Amino acid sequence: MKLIEVNSAERIKEFHQLPREIYKNDPHWIPYIKQDIEKLFDPKTNKLFVEGATAIRWILSDDQGKHIGRVATFINPKTATTSALKTGGIGFFECIDDQKAANFIFDACLNWLKERGMEAMDGPINFGDRSEFWGCQITNFDEPAIYPMNYNLAYYKELFENYGFQNYFFQYNFWRDIHVPAQPIFHRKYNQLKNDPDFQIMDIKGKNLDMVAEDFRTVYNGAWGGHAHFMPMSKEAAKKIFKTMKPAIDPEIVIFVFYKGEPVAFYLNLPELNQIFRHVNGDLNLVGKIKFMYHKWRKTVTRMTGMAFGVVREWQGKGLEAALVVFGEKTIPARGVYKDTVLTWIGDFNPKMLKMISNLGTTEWRTFITYRYQFDRTLPFERAAITD
Numbered sequence: 001m002k003l004i005e006v007n008s009a010e011r012i013k014e015f016h017q018l019p020r021e022i023y024k025n026d027p028h029w030i031p032y033i034k035q036d037i038e039k040l041f042d043p044k045t046n047k048l049f050v051e052g053a054t055a056i057r058w059i060l061s062d063d064q065g066k067h068i069g070r071v072a073t074f075i076n077p078k079t080a081t082t083s084a085l086k087t088g089g090i091g092f093f094e095c096i097d098d099q100k101a102a103n104f105i106f107d108a109c110l111n112w113l114k115e116r117g118m119e120a121m122d123g124p125i126n127f128g129d130r131s132e133f134w135g136c137q138i139t140n141f142d143e144p145a146i147y148p149m150n151y152n153l154a155y156y157k158e159l160f161e162n163y164g165f166q167n168y169f170f171q172y173n174f175w176r177d178i179h180v181p182a183q184p185i186f187h188r189k190y191n192q193l194k195n196d197p198d199f200q201i202m203d204i205k206g207k208n209l210d211m212v213a214e215d216f217r218t219v220y221n222g223a224w225g226g227h228a229h230f231m232p233m234s235k236e237a238a239k240k241i242f243k244t245m246k247p248a249i250d251p252e253i254v255i256f257v258f259y260k261g262e263p264v265a266f267y268l269n270l271p272e273l274n275q276i277f278r279h280v281n282g283d284l285n286l287v288g289k290i291k292f293m294y295h296k297w298r299k300t301v302t303r304m305t306g307m308a309f310g311v312v313r314e315w316q317g318k319g320l321e322a323a324l325v326v327f328g329e330k331t332i333p334a335r336g337v338y339k340d341t342v343l344t345w346i347g348d349f350n351p352k353m354l355k356m357i358s359n360l361g362t363t364e365w366r367t368f369i370t371y372r373y374q375f376d377r378t379l380p381f382e383r384a385a386i387t388d
Contacts, residue, residue, distance in 0.1 A: 001104050006057035018070050019094050028144045030274045031282030040127045052077045069095035073109040074127045088113035090123035102159040120374045135171045135368030147273040165371035169384040171345040175365035179333050189319030190326035200258040201327045205251040213238040215263035222312035257320050265311040267324040272303035306343035349384040
């Protein structure tokens with residue numbers, strides 16, 4: 001076996017072709033959009049490179065020259081030192097069901113990261129945002145992948161654990177039928193806010209996206225500011241996020257709460273894009289974009305993805321979460337477009353959010369594991385710290 005570095009247009013093509021062989025008999029697999037992956041490994045589009053990150057991708061070939069695996073390994077300077085160990089990452093891992101082949105890939109990643117001063121590696125994770133391509137799927141292989149979550153075959157769990165990766169944290173997706181009413185206490189909280197003239201609850205229909213981005217940034221920084229290693233979101237970053245999401249946004253499923261005109265909470269939903277992306281075959285070229293717009297116009301999407309839920313810290317636990325949910329309950333189902341929602345992953349290190357989501361009457365839908373491999377095997381293993 002040998003590793004081939006992905007360093008040319010031909011190798012990039014092979015990198016994206018390999019999963020098609022791995023999943024050719026899996027009806028639930030939906031190809032990642034190759035443009036989403038490539039922008040992560042392009043210094044012009046991934047600012048992590050500017051900040052001192054480094055990354056490499058490989059394809060694994062067997063002795064007959066057949067491609068049987070792939071991986072990316074990288075050092076994200078924003079996260080490499082956020083735990084006691086200097087930690088790199090591996091992601092976009094794919095492999096045939098062969099432990100020797102997987103070990104060959106993992107050994108290469110370990111050695112590459114060791115040479116660059118790392119003491120551990122997490123995987124499978126993303127060379128970018130935590131909300132995308134993060135974790136190894138371990139349950140529910142009977143439904144399609146949701147965008148932009150990882151999707152893998154069941155044997156991947158054994159490939160990681162047999163090598164020695166350990167569970168750093170669980171990640172959970174939750175499902176909810178949007179036609180099922182929320183608990184009465186949610187409606188009481190909603191009515192309290194609705195009848196208070198200082199509060200406004202509304203979607204973003206008719207709003208300027210730059211203004212929406214700024215409202216989002218205000219709540220985001222107010223909700224997560226104060227957590228260890230928190231990096232405030234800039235105006236430019238918020239605008240970029242919403243510019244990227246613009247083709248997909250349905251303004252009637254993005255909801256904010258305002259107090260005296262200031263944004264204090266949001267519930268960001270998007271149409272479940274994989275219900276469209278299954279038709280574009282992993283490529284948003286001109287043909288893919290036309291297909292995307294066609295299926296958006298046809299209202300092909302019947303599921304929402306709950307991407308983010310944020311409440312400014314001083315307002316947490318005061319019913320704003322309930323108000324957002326009930327407002328959506330009163331406005332979204334009546335349109336007859338969406339049937340259900342899947343919430344983006346929540347880690348077991350965030351028990352407050354897990355409790356709140358459970359109170360919504362959700363069902364645990366899919367579970368992932370983010371693994372960590374410590375290079376010094378004599379050190380005690382510590383799972384991800386619980387957030388406050």
